[in-house]
Amino acid sequence: MEERLAELASGHGSRVGEDAEATLQAGGKRLRPLLVLLCAGPQAGDRATAAATAVELIHMATLVHDDVLDSAPVRRGEPTVLARSGRDRATAVGDFLLSRAFAELAAVGDQEAIQTLAAASTSLARGELAQRQGAYDLDLGEDDYFHRCSLKTARLFEASCRVGRQSTSEVGVDELAEFGSRIGLAFQLLDDVLDVVGPPERTGKAIGTDLLDGTVTLPLIWARQVDQEIAADGLEGLDEASAAVVCEQIVATRATDRVRARAGEEIDAAKVTLGSAGLDSEDVRLFSLIADGVVERYS
Amino acid sequence: MEERLAELASGHGSRVGEDAEATLQAGGKRLRPLLVLLCAGPQAGDRATAAATAVELIHMATLVHDDVLDSAPVRRGEPTVLARSGRDRATAVGDFLLSRAFAELAAVGDQEAIQTLAAASTSLARGELAQRQGAYDLDLGEDDYFHRCSLKTARLFEASCRVGRQSTSEVGVDELAEFGSRIGLAFQLLDDVLDVVGPPERTGKAIGTDLLDGTVTLPLIWARQVDQEIAADGLEGLDEASAAVVCEQIVATRATDRVRARAGEEIDAAKVTLGSAGLDSEDVRLFSLIADGVVERYS
Numbered sequence: 001m002e003e004r005l006a007e008l009a010s011g012h013g014s015r016v017g018e019d020a021e022a023t024l025q026a027g028g029k030r031l032r033p034l035l036v037l038l039c040a041g042p043q044a045g046d047r048a049t050a051a052a053t054a055v056e057l058i059h060m061a062t063l064v065h066d067d068v069l070d071s072a073p074v075r076r077g078e079p080t081v082l083a084r085s086g087r088d089r090a091t092a093v094g095d096f097l098l099s100r101a102f103a104e105l106a107a108v109g110d111q112e113a114i115q116t117l118a119a120a121s122t123s124l125a126r127g128e129l130a131q132r133q134g135a136y137d138l139d140l141g142e143d144d145y146f147h148r149c150s151l152k153t154a155r156l157f158e159a160s161c162r163v164g165r166q167s168t169s170e171v172g173v174d175e176l177a178e179f180g181s182r183i184g185l186a187f188q189l190l191d192d193v194l195d196v197v198g199p200p201e202r203t204g205k206a207i208g209t210d211l212l213d214g215t216v217t218l219p220l221i222w223a224r225q226v227d228q229e230i231a232a233d234g235l236e237g238l239d240e241a242s243a244a245v246v247c248e249q250i251v252a253t254r255a256t257d258r259v260r261a262r263a264g265e266e267i268d269a270a271k272v273t274l275g276s277a278g279l280d281s282e283d284v285r286l287f288s289l290i291a292d293g294v295v296e297r298y299s
Numbered sequence: 300m301e302e303r304l305a306e307l308a309s310g311h312g313s314r315v316g317e318d319a320e321a322t323l324q325a326g327g328k329r330l331r332p333l334l335v336l337l338c339a340g341p342q343a344g345d346r347a348t349a350a351a352t353a354v355e356l357i358h359m360a361t362l363v364h365d366d367v368l369d370s371a372p373v374r375r376g377e378p379t380v381l382a383r384s385g386r387d388r389a390t391a392v393g394d395f396l397l398s399r400a401f402a403e404l405a406a407v408g409d410q411e412a413i414q415t416l417a418a419a420s421t422s423l424a425r426g427e428l429a430q431r432q433g434a435y436d437l438d439l440g441e442d443d444y445f446h447r448c449s450l451k452t453a454r455l456f457e458a459s460c461r462v463g464r465q466s467t468s469e470v471g472v473d474e475l476a477e478f479g480s481r482i483g484l485a486f487q488l489l490d491d492v493l494d495v496v497g498p499p500e501r502t503g504k505a506i507g508t509d510l511l512d513g514t515v516t517l518p519l520i521w522a523r524q525v526d527q528e529i530a531a532d533g534l535e536g537l538d539e540a541s542a543a544v545v546c547e548q549i550v551a552t553r554a555t556d557r558v559r560a561r562a563g564e565e566i567d568a569a570k571v572t573l574g575s576a577g578l579d580s581e582d583v584r585l586f587s588l589i590a591d592g593v594v595e596r597y598s
Contacts, residue, residue, distance in 0.1 A: 069387045088368045088431040096424035102401045103417035111408050118402035125395035132387040
């Protein structure tokens with residue numbers, strides 16, 4: 001999968017290659033392709049590799065476009081495509097990566113995977129739209145938040161497990177998809193906690209960036225249920241210093257602890273699902289490690 | 300196809316729907332889907348309709364992202380998604396439309412079309428990247444220009460004809476694909492002429508916007524071969540008034556007439572191709588009308 005990603009980045013002339021390669025090599029955890037390949041199991045072949053590659057390409061496309069939307073200078077401690085090459089090229093690089101994802105799936109003729117991943121990719125865009133639409137809206141409720149997390153994050157995790165499993169087996173497809181969906185939600189919950197608690201050295205970005213973007217996340221929603229005074233004047237006027245104060249106020253309500261606990265429940269439920277997925281004990285152990293890894297990354 | 304586009308725009312909640320619907324209904328000529336359906340012929344069925352829908356979605360996605368890149372307030376005389384809803388939503392709406400295109404193709408299981416259109420969509424993004432990369436570069440040559448036109452425009456026209464024809468017949472696929480590629484190139488050439496000669500009332504945008512973007516097009520390249528003094532100080536410092544002067548200087552060299560003639564040659568060659576596509580005389584007449592329509596739109 002890594003070899004294929006590198007080929008794709010380098011196979012389209014130096015102009016595309018530079019940004020795409022830097023984006024792909026900036027790395028990240030490759031958590032989604034890992035899920036694809038693990039769900040495919042030891043029989044994983046070309047279909048699974050193509051699906052893993054496509055999933056990562058879709059994810060990278062989203063990151064590149066998110067950075068454009070957020071005007072983010074840094075991701076994972078490295079300059080973003082936006083910072084390196086400007087808004088124009090970053091938008092086009094994202095489109096390139098997204099188109100390549102479907103080209104990759106088309107090349108191996110994996111009809112089911114195209115259908116599943118096109119739907120997941122549509123959901124990602126809808127989640128992004130929902131987030132922009134709901135920006136600065138302090139009346140945003142828990143349900144809106146969870147729906148957005150599902151669109152933005154959980155569905156691609158779910159789709160990763162589904163297409164991986166389908167590439168080699170009909171057993172446990174729905175169960176592994178549910179596993180993926182739940183750890184995806186946990187992942188997003190913990191990511192949103194991290195934006196509040198930092199520290200910036202670990203996250204590679206400043207504390208409170210969600211607040212500064214106007215993105216209303218669960219820690220803020222739950223904190224404001226305890227203390228309506230938090231961010232009572234709205235998020236529009238915040239600067240870095242006042243956002244940091246709001247972050248401290250959120251932590252003081254223990255909302256971040258409660259969100260962490262909620263993420264933990266998702267992880268537990270995800271593991272329970274493994275019991276009915278028809279896996280052997282070694283596989284259950286592997287998937288549990290992944291599930292725990294999501295939490296550990298953030299603890 | 301129009302019904303399906305309207306369904307897609309309205310089927311994802313009001314947040315997505317608003318922008319997507321406005322984008323789709325803003326209309327345009329639907330030239331690419333027309334090519335798909337005409338190439339499919341009277342036997343056109345679900346595959347052809349899905350392909351026509353997907354082609355238009357890919358095209359619309361590109362337009363929405365182009366408007367973001369160009370900071371364009373107006374397209375076809377209507378406010379752009381960018382102008383109406385901001386950069387953030389416009390980027391996400393483009394991603395949504397692009398993902399929907401592949402979901403649409405996946406739903407009817409048209410493997411060949413997915414492969415062809417994913418490649419065309421990748422080319423579009425590469426063409427956009429090439430254009431941004433080559434911005435303000437007055438050393439850009441004819442070959443660079445034609446390569447960019449191929450990526451940016453001709454390949455989606457070509458793909459439209461290919462997938463349309465393949466949906467119903469194996470006869471004349473390559474010939475119709477060549478027909479599409481040639482009229483696509485003519486289309487781009489004439490579009491680039493129009494940016495120089497206007498009038499703004501017809502184009503729905505100001506004259507010389509390419510120059511102001513730093514986009515070096517064939518009229519400028521050929522004009523500067525005649526008169527090196529044109530835009531000799533570079534495109535960086537141009538404002539609307541000085542861009543209009545450069546446009547007049549380009550016209551004075553007759554470069555725009557020569558580009559029009561070049562487009563006419565492509566149209567003629569496209570029509571010649573029809574002769575070996577195994578079409579009946581009524582079909583030849585229809586395709587010739589389309590080819591002439593590309594020219595007439597700009598004459």
